[in-house]
Structures are given as C-alpha cells and as structure tokens.
Amino acid sequence: MDLRFEPMGDHGVIITCGDALTDETFHKVVGLLQVLEQAHESWIVECIPGYINVTVLYDPMKIFYIKMVEQDDRNVYTYVVDRLQQITNQIEVFSETDGQTIAVPVCYGGMYGPDLSYVANYHGLTEQEVISIHTSASYRVHMIGFAPGFPYLGGLSEQLATPRKDVPRKQISAGSVGIAGNQTGVYPLATPGGWQLLGRTPVALFDPASDRPFLVQPGDSMQFYPITELEYQCWEAEK
Amino acid sequence: MIHVLKAGLLTTVQDLGRFGYQKDGVVACGAMDAIAHKTANWIVGNQANEATLEMTLSGPVIEFESDAVIAITGASIQPTIFGKKIDQHKPVYVRAGSILRCGYADYGCRAYLAIAGGFEVDRVMGSKSTYLRAKLGGWKGRALRKADQLPIGKETNQQLLVKQKLIHRLQSNADFSQANWSVPVWDYGINRKNITVRVTKGKQFDWFTETSRQQFTSLRYQITNESDRMGYRLQGAALQLKSDQQLLSEATSVGTIQVPSNGKPICLMKDRQTTGGYPKIAEVITADIPRIAQAKPGMFLRFHFVSLNEAEQALLNQNQREEQLQLAIRWKREER
Numbered sequence: 001m002d003l004r005f006e007p008m009g010d011h012g013v014i015i016t017c018g019d020a021l022t023d024e025t026f027h028k029v030v031g032l033l034q035v036l037e038q039a040h041e042s043w044i045v046e047c048i049p050g051y052i053n054v055t056v057l058y059d060p061m062k063i064f065y066i067k068m069v070e071q072d073d074r075n076v077y078t079y080v081v082d083r084l085q086q087i088t089n090q091i092e093v094f095s096e097t098d099g100q101t102i103a104v105p106v107c108y109g110g111m112y113g114p115d116l117s118y119v120a121n122y123h124g125l126t127e128q129e130v131i132s133i134h135t136s137a138s139y140r141v142h143m144i145g146f147a148p149g150f151p152y153l154g155g156l157s158e159q160l161a162t163p164r165k166d167v168p169r170k171q172i173s174a175g176s177v178g179i180a181g182n183q184t185g186v187y188p189l190a191t192p193g194g195w196q197l198l199g200r201t202p203v204a205l206f207d208p209a210s211d212r213p214f215l216v217q218p219g220d221s222m223q224f225y226p227i228t229e230l231e232y233q234c235w236e237a238e239k
Numbered sequence: 240m241i242h243v244l245k246a247g248l249l250t251t252v253q254d255l256g257r258f259g260y261q262k263d264g265v266v267a268c269g270a271m272d273a274i275a276h277k278t279a280n281w282i283v284g285n286q287a288n289e290a291t292l293e294m295t296l297s298g299p300v301i302e303f304e305s306d307a308v309i310a311i312t313g314a315s316i317q318p319t320i321f322g323k324k325i326d327q328h329k330p331v332y333v334r335a336g337s338i339l340r341c342g343y344a345d346y347g348c349r350a351y352l353a354i355a356g357g358f359e360v361d362r363v364m365g366s367k368s369t370y371l372r373a374k375l376g377g378w379k380g381r382a383l384r385k386a387d388q389l390p391i392g393k394e395t396n397q398q399l400l401v402k403q404k405l406i407h408r409l410q411s412n413a414d415f416s417q418a419n420w421s422v423p424v425w426d427y428g429i430n431r432k433n434i435t436v437r438v439t440k441g442k443q444f445d446w447f448t449e450t451s452r453q454q455f456t457s458l459r460y461q462i463t464n465e466s467d468r469m470g471y472r473l474q475g476a477a478l479q480l481k482s483d484q485q486l487l488s489e490a491t492s493v494g495t496i497q498v499p500s501n502g503k504p505i506c507l508m509k510d511r512q513t514t515g516g517y518p519k520i521a522e523v524i525t526a527d528i529p530r531i532a533q534a535k536p537g538m539f540l541r542f543h544f545v546s547l548n549e550a551e552q553a554l555l556n557q558n559q560r561e562e563q564l565q566l567a568i569r570w571k572r573e574e575r
Contacts, residue, residue: 008492009523011525014489046260048262048490050487064551064558075551077551146512147264147373148373208363218262
C-alpha cells in the first residue's frame with residue numbers, strides 16, 4: 001500500500017493516501033481510517049481524516065513506557081511510524097464499497113432558503129431547476145470538521161458552483177443547506193457564515209444527547225430530497 | 240455547592256479534554272495549562288482528570304455554601320478570603336460561608352481552582368470540559384455567570400482526613416486555614432514581556448519562501464488581543480508562500496501554527512477546530528503548550544526550532560517532573 005508518513009508535531013503522524021482528490025484516494029482514506037480504528041492500539045488517541053490523508057494522534061508518554069519494556073531505543077516517532085506501517089502493510093486492497101447513503105429532507109426556498117433565487121439567477125436557471133440538480137446528486141462525506149457533525153461534501157454539480165456572499169450573515173440557523181464555491185453542505189450549529197442558502201433540513205446532524213450523536217460518518221453519502229414547508233413544520237413539531 | 244457572586248473575565252469548567260470525537264468535528268477542549276490543572280487536582284487529592292475552574296486574567300468571586308478544601312495554581316491571581324491573602328499552590332481549608340475573591344493575574348494568564356470532591360457536572364461525550372462554541376459540557380455549556388450555583392462532588396475518606404488535619408490548624412475565629420507545605424511554582428520560563436517556545440517543522444514548512452522561513456525564527460511575534468482558547472493570533476512579519484498553493488483541509492492539533500492568506504500566523508490552542516485548510520509552518524512542542532497558555536496578549540513570542548528527538552525528550556523530562564510532583568504531594572498528604 002503506497003502511503004506517505006509525516007510527523008505532526010511530537011504527537012501526530014499524517015498518513016497521506018494520494019496527492020489528488022480521486023475516487024481511489026477517497027476509498028483509501030476511508031479504508032485506512034477503519035483499519036486504524038479496528039487496530040485498537042492503546043497509544044492511538046484518535047484518528048482524524050482529511051481529504052487526502054488521515055492524521056493519527058498518539059500518546060507519546062505511553063510509547064515511552066511501551067518502548068521501555070520492549071527495550072527499544074528508537075525515538076517515539078520512528079516507533080509509531082514502524083507500528084503504523086506494520087498495521088497498514090496488512091492491507092492488500094481497500095474495498096471500494098461506499099458507506100451508508102443517508103437521505104436528508106430539505107425545505108428549499110422561502111424563508112428557509114433565502115438565496116435560492118440568487119443562485120438560480122446567477123446561473124440562468126429556474127429555482128425548480130436548481131432544486132432538481134441539487135437533489136439529483138449523491139454527495140460523498142469526505143471528512144467532518146469546522147463544527148460537530150459538519151460534513152465536507154464532494155460532488156456538487158459545476159452548474160451550481162456559486163461564490164460565497166460578499167458580506168457574511170451574522171447568524172445562520174442550524175440545518176441550513178447551502179453552497180460556497182464548489183462545495184455544498186449543511187450547518188449543524190447556528191453560526192455566522194457566508195454560504196448561499198438554498199434551504200433547511202429539520203434533521204439534526206449533531207445531537208449530543210443521542211446514542212448516535214452524528215448523522216453521518218466519513219465515507220457515507222448524503223442525498224437531499226425536497227419537502228414542503230408544511231412537512232418541515234410537522235417534522236420540527238415531532239422533535 | 241459554590242455560589243458565583245462575580246464571574247470574572249472568562250471562568251469555565253475544564254478537565255483534560257474530550258477525546259475520540261475529533262473525526263466528528265468535536266473539538267478537544269480541556270485545560271489550556273494541563274500541568275497547572277493537574278497540580279491543583281493533586282493538591283486537593285482529586286484524580287488528574289477531575290474538573291477545575293479555569294480562570295482567565297481576572298478571576299471570579301465565589302461563596303462557599305459548605306466548608307471545602309481548595310487549591311489554586313497556575314497564574315498568580317491574588318486570591319483573598321474576606322480581604323485576607325491566601326496562598327496558592329497549597330491546600331486551603333475554607334469555612335462555610337467564606338467568600339473567595341480572585342484578582343487580576345499579575346503573572347501568567349490562567350489560574351486553576353480545584354476543590355476536593357470535584358465539580359459535579361455531567362460528562363458529555365466523556366468529558367466535563369466546557370465546549371463554548373457548541374454550548375455543551377461544563378456548566379450549562381457556557382462560561383460561569385453571576386448567580387450560578389455549582390454542585391460539589393463527594394470527598395473520599397482520604398480527602399476527609401486531610402480536611403480534618405486542616406481544621407485542626409484553624410485559629411478560633413479564622414475563616415480559613417492553610418497547609419504548612421506548598422508545591423514549588425512551575426517554571427514556565429516566561430517573564431513579563433517575552434517568551435520563547437520550541438517548535439518542530441510544520442507539514443507545509445517548505446511551502447514558505449526562504450525569507451519567510453528566516454523571519455519566522457529571527458523575528459518576534461506579538462500576541463494580539465484576538466487570542467483565546469481557540470488560538471492566538473500573532474502580529475509580526477507576514478509570512479508568504481512560494482506559490483499560491485491551495486491546501487486540501489486536514490487535521491490540526493494543539494500547537495499547530497497555521498498561516499492564513501494574510502500571512503499572520505495563528506497558534507492553535509485547546510478549542511481549535513479539528514480540521515483546517517491553512518498551511519502549517521510549525522508545531523509547538525507539547526512541553527511548551529503550558530508556557531503559551533500562560534502568555535498574555537501583548538507579550539512577544541520567539542520561535543526556536545528543535546528536532547523531534549529534542550521535543551520528545553523535553554516532554555519526557557517534563558512528565559518525570561510532574562510525576563515527582565505528584566508523588567511529593569501524595570506523601571505530604573498522607574503524612575500523619
């Protein structure tokens with residue numbers, strides 16, 4: 001398996017899976033993350049996927065003690081990379097099966113999607129066309145970052161790529177579905193932001209009280225489908 | 240129960256952090272100065288990971304509903320009880336009804352208040368740390384406010400014994416008593432104006448121009464007022480990339496020094512976002528994170544590159560010092 005190992009400070013290793021964001025790199029990142037998590041190494045604190053790499057944060061003090069009893073004189077980083085290579089060498093080929101596809105209802109336009117008409121005009125499309133393009137694709141969850149449960153999604157049609165707003169909004173409601181450049185995404189928390197807002201979902205991406213606090217995982221896909229304002233309100237009322 | 244009479248500038252409940260959810264975008268949080276946090280807990284006989292109050296620059300005023308054993312470490316914050324000065328870095332017994340007033344941090348930036356038994360707040364996703372931006376964990380997911388009432392956990396038998404010893408030292412009409420021993424103040428290696436922190440090369444170090452790489456180590460950077468638990472924004476020579484390279488977002492960590500397009504470096508701290516798309520010029524070594532945590536806005540930072548070996552050795556040395564401290568405290572507490 002062709003992987004590149006680099007240090008992140010004195011407590012992390014960045015494992016790069018490829019130089020460009022290709023299908024192959026995506027599957028490697030997702031596969032590598034699974035293998036590392038299933039390895040259950042006591043010194044791994046956690047693993048964080050990026051677009052083309054996985055960062056392993058480790059506990060240097062645990063490694064010092066492990067090295068002490070294994071009578072290993074190498075430095076911590078060398079030891080960690082060696083162990084990670086042993087773990088990853090066992091992988092012959094990463095499966096190319098995707099994770100779960102999660103269907104996410106979105107109420108497009110109106111008060112929930114104040115920028116739908118702007119995006120439509122910007123591209124010379126009707127609002128309905130924007131909705132149908134946005135709902136026809138399945139978006140890959142490459143990584144989660146920025147805020148709890150915020151998915152970095154790939155696969156937005158170039159027909160919808162729209163620059164951010166010149167002046168960011170002071171507050172964007174949780175669940176807002178928007179576009180920024182060639183990215184689309186869902187805001188899990190109320191936050192300021194410059195995204196063009198197409199609509200809003202009543203489904204929580206992050207619920208700290210739940211047994212499964214996060215709706216999506218890296219490797220999953222998201223597919224949006226339109227709902228009416230009334231359906232949105234019913235959904236909200238049932239929460 | 241403790242009653243908050245005045246909240247201070249930013250007083251939050253913190254433990255050592257929330258781990259295992261960074262891949263889900265949940266930031267790690269935790270005490271900015273983990274050494275001071277742990278030391279405060281050890282002094283009162285708590286586990287290292289028990290929650291403390293992190294008090295920033297200007298401390299709170301707190302009334303104790305029942306008697307308690309407390310310790311204050313980290314920044315020197317001029318604590319008094321009814322106008323009488325109390326010592327930091329040692330166990331202090333306070334009588335029920337006492338009012339503790341913390342002042343301004345004249346040395347350091349963050350002080351830690353531990354109480355025997357710990358603060359009884361729920362663990363959210365495995366941690367008591369306050370995650371301010373997501374409004375979860377800690378006390379109601381936010382910084383303390385006037386009129387908050389925080390419950391205190393149950394003390395162990397050993398903690399009750401130490402409390403008894405302190406009660407014996409109490410003068411008849413005093414509101415508090417203090418142990419006759421204290422922990423040496425941790426040497427953060429900072430003076431009023433300047434600090435040097437050791438760094439290793441960041442992943443994108445080679446992306447920067449030769450001039451910028453030199454400026455980064457030869458010039459000093461001032462900590463701006465836009466510095467908080469998320470990160471320290473630094474003022475100084477703008478650092479430039481050789482070419483306009485775009486970075487695909489990837490993980491960040493505590494101590495990561497990232498450089499956004501304006502060229503002004505940001506040193507990421509405990510409430511940092513889990514991922515970022517800015518090039519990383521350097522990573523502060525783990526052993527020097529407490530030093531930065533205790534640096535105030537306005538102070539000047541200098542960066543000194545070291546090898547990974549040196550960074551690891553510094554951490555090992557620091558950890559040995561911590562373990563000695565922990566043992567010394569335990570023996571002193573167990574002394575009859």
